[in-house]
Amino acid sequence: MSGRRSSIPRLATGLAFLLPNIVGFLAFTLVPLVISFFIAFTDWNILRHNLFRDDPLQFVGLRNFSWLFQQPDFWRYLGNTFFLMLGLPFAIAGSLGAALLLIRVDRRKARWRGAVAIATAVMVASGLLLFAGGMEARGVMFIFGSLIAVTLVAGVLTGGVVYRPLFYLPHFTAGVATYVLWKKLYDAQAGPINSVLVPVLECVTQAVRAMPGAFKWGLPVCCGLAVGVMAWWQFRRLRQHWEDGTAGPMAVLAGFATVAVPCGFLLNWTGRSIWLSIGLAMVLVLACSATILRRPRSWGPAAAKSAGLGAEVALALGLVPLLLLLVGSIVFGPELPAAAAAGFEPPNWLGNYDWAKPALMLMGLWAAIGSNNMILYLAGLSNIPPELYEAADIDGASPGQRFWHVTWPQLAPVTFFIFVMGVIYGLQGGFEMARIMTLGGPAGSTTTLSYFIYTEGFETGRLGYASAAAWVMFALVFALSLLSFRFGNRRLGD
């Protein structure tokens, strides 16, 4: 076997092949990293330290950091960054949904006759619209009608192969080009999004004016009932799972948080202070969990602490937006008739402080659904052994049970990978969108951490300050990825 003598030349050969990368790493990673660390503790400002006026650099200790933390704007920008990351669960759900649909299309030999029949019907319908409709509508209908027909026929004939590139295209071209495009799509007057929304909102206005009573009283009452039923269903379900031993205490807490978060919003929207709302929501979670967790188990050992947490979190991602919508109608429903008198206006997406962030999230969602994540899910889905589904069928599992007990757990590693990557890149992201679409505005509502660092470093010229902000971001990325790896590994363990 190899002795000690031969290990030195082998090390030399190995490193020789690495030489370009070592040089590159030193020049563009290690040296800048070290310099950046020192800059963060100096008062380097391009106004005072440049070719023409070369004041000596001064070490200011932690002053950059303390100044940073005292700025309310810094916390606001950090909040913006995290707010934009809230789109991540929707993107994951969207990618998974798209992958499930696409793989179903693939596995199933569609009867081509039926598909051709539908395609013909669509063609005829769009042709009719061409002759019947107005100038504007008929042209658009014709374009989309024929696109639908062509895609459908191509999709059926190729067994669904055509759909994947169409889903993947937004991600593939994502960059300056698509951001510029979306800026135009969101245009308040000339943008197509609002030109679609105007007639829709017009219909809503008419409906509210026609039946003010239904919207003033009927809608909130119905939504209130729906919320009550869902809360009761959640309570029953969690109790059942706790007794079966498929849900641990953390899952029960998460399950009740799903219900409590909309309740907290309800309190806040009806004028309570934010701290009171959070406090009461937490009391609600603890009280409900206590009633379940205090019950003795009828049989079997206690579930592991985090058992079933993944499924609860996934369910919450679907349930919370729905509940928020219902709660929103309870609170704002009575005000609808008054608002309808003035007529509903579509939002000025990128020009409005409150709408700019959701607008960016929506665009991010469009690019993220058909992204690499969908391809990973497709690969993950085709790797699930069919025996698992057969076993589930023998046990008489419903489609929902098959998803929660076979598909979702089998995909857990993929979901985890996508989540961690999303968090890491989400913290660093938002620069291109902000620079191209909004310049960080309006009033800083879309300024993320990365755009803040860019403006401080290259527009204001406070390099020391910008470096300090960059190191805060580094610390956040490091902490969050460490946290998710620890949490994720434990969860994947059971």
Add this chain to the structure above:
Amino acid sequence: MKIPPDSASTRSGPWLHLLVTVLSLLMIAPFVWMVVTSFKSLTEAADPEWLPGKLRWGNYPEVFRVIPFLRFALNSFVIAGWVTLLQVFTSALAAYSFARLEWPGRDRVFFCYLGTMMLPSLVMLIPTFQLMVHFGLVDSYLGLILPAAFSPFGTFLLRQFMLGIPKALDEAAEIDGASKWRIFWDVILPLSRPGLVTLAIFTFMGNYHSFFWPLVMMKTVAKFPLPVGLMFFDSERGQATHLLMAAVTMSVVPLVLIFIFLQRQLIRGVQLGAVKG
């Protein structure tokens, strides 16, 4: 939606196709609007109407008159091309060392190098720019190409690929008296071609899109790559939406072509890069 792949009846087949068709058209609807708008006149583009009165093909030549579009595109291709060439080469060298050579501490060094992927590039941004100022590389192609010529991700991707090549091939070449370099160049590189192509696509795409670093580095308009050049239509000279859409359409075309022709490679690369990570 939540029904697993192979369940349920086949009766809903055509309707499933219709659903997926409609969804996929929703995904490309913005592109349809983009192409349609690129044929409008300036006043029509400021109008919520979807369709132009007549197709104005003249918008496309107009783009070339207003901005040096070809020059921007050429810059993009030159920069992305050189980055791709260099990065694939350096990554292949490093991957060979990490996958096929035995040397003490190899795997530890590899995982440390891989870990540097987690470093946010923004932290290095300011010092790297100052280094570029120091070496006089600001506003030069070299300043854009060099920092992107090395990649832990590329090394990782190719290492995973090279690990799958049978060891016996190296050993046979070794017995024939081939040097390590010969083995790398004549045996391993030709066999890693699919991996190299995949990495090349990723790198090319990523650098064709790159916006941040060129925006910071380039001062001369004639040296702007396409993404930075597109901004001319949006800010400096007011809003020329119709020309902007024509330019964006043209800038997206190469991407679509690459995607159509190299789809299979790309999808395999995504899976290779992530599943074992």
